[in-house]
Amino acid sequence: MSDTPSVRIANTSFSYPGGKAGIFDLSLDIAPGELVVCIGPSGCGKTTLLKLIAGFLPCASGHVLLDGEDVTGVAVRERQCGIVFQSYALFPHMRVWENVAYPLRVRDVPLAERRRRAEAMLEMVGLSGYGERLPAALSGGQQQRVALARALVFDPRVLLLDEPLSALDAATRLSMRDEIRRIQKQQNIASLLITHDQDEALSLADRIAILREGRLIQVAPPKEMYDKPADAFVAGFIGRANLLDGTVASPDTVDTPIGRIATPGHELPNGAAVRLLVRPEKIVPVTGDPASAPPGENHFAAKVIHDRFFGASREIELAVGEGVVKIDTATREDISCVHIPRDAVQFLPVT
């Protein structure tokens, strides 16, 4: 049974009345204990996907399976999905422990036991001693923890988190990100987290699923998503990217707006249109007098346009030839030239 996915979305479609928005023929599995982060620009259908799994929206076609059971026509309250809402949706008139114990109350668990289980869950999320308070008396991060505890207390089949960190301030967001991961691992529960924040996706996910206009573009572990993006959209959405459109000049060079670049060997015919990706941190800045430096392969004279200093690093935009190149570097010195190592150049499909 261990190879049964906790969540299987099979060829599912849904479209909102009138508009083009929705989900189109989407398939995705979430393995037991796995955290999949679904990311995409607003309106890409990521929240729709969550609502389809939870049952708030009906599938127009396709199926949703939880632990191998087809729940496509099953009501929301029978599906046993733990959901953390963007607004937390804590019940304002119930104390913290009553909020957490609510799923047990509607399952007719005796009072003493539900109180005990709620307290245990509160301890797990780091809120022991807060049970008697009302939600309004808690900070945003604490409310988030209560929402997590409430979503997990009834041993749901899957945990669904809808932009759980978007309402928090920057500092709390970072610590809650780690907390969510810790709790998710400790409970070993299959989870789907919706976000539009690439840092969140890269740092949290076992796998990232990137969505665009209701279609799944790529599903991959974070490192693979970053190193081998499926197309220019993914490359630009996950991490920063230099995208260079050019034409093939020889079996290992391409003409681009910044000049002729030596690339890894390829099989494309001369004159073919190509799109190249170079990650900013892979470009080597050359400091000092450009005249004294020996001209080597893929060295380009550069002029600084924008220089953003972040302490540990600088993000610099440089004019190179007729194009612009972004680099990430730690150097504090003036940059007169950039070097693009040949193996830092990747080919992306032309769209």
Add this chain to the structure above:
Amino acid sequence: MLSRWVTVAYLAYLALPIALLFTGSFGDLWLNTLLPTGFTFRWYQEVAADPSFRRAFSASLSVALATSAACLAIGLPLAYAVYRTPNPKVRAAARVLYQLPVALPPLVLAFGFILVFSSDTLPWLGSIWLLIAGHIVLCLPYFLQTVVADMQRLGLRALEDAAESLGSSGPQRFLHIVVPALRHSMLSGLIVVTALSIGEFQFSNLVSGFLNRTYPVVLLQAFYGATGFACAATVILLLLALVASFSAAYSARGAARTSMAGS
């Protein structure tokens, strides 16, 4: 500094008539002087002994309580329906529609009632039920406004979605989430409804039958008699409105508590 003086002046302006009423209701004689002379409970005793005032007192109380109960029974489902309407245009239209009676002078409503209910097919003019029906039309908008605004503020939809995902059934969501979460706004809505119903004059004056005239209607007669008597009768109206409002509020809170306690 200026704002403080404006505040003080306005509060005095508000309180002065009420203070004068109080003074007048205990004054023995009040003719052509700034303040009445002498002290007496006579006027209260006379109002209490007057059969038409006694009848009006209980009529007002019954009408106000029935109106409150009806506003709660009609208003909560109606507010819920308006709030949950998915189409924003329909929602806006519904809001205009239910706010309409606020803009409508009660007099117009009364004329409409007289036209319709003095006919031979619907000869109900003068019945207390017709009076209550009119009060419901006049008071319901205020209740709806308060409750719908609270539903939006709370994000009731997300609360219900959360409860549903946690395994709560429709009736459970209503009893565990909707009613207790809205108890404060339902309470203040009911206070407003009761106070409005107790004080309503324009409509009641035209539509109430002779035997179920409400207190404000009978009160008007008092001003043709002794000043002290009129003052005492008015103070009683003031107290009646206060008491009725709070009793409505407390009974609603009690109901909300009961529904919260049950599991």
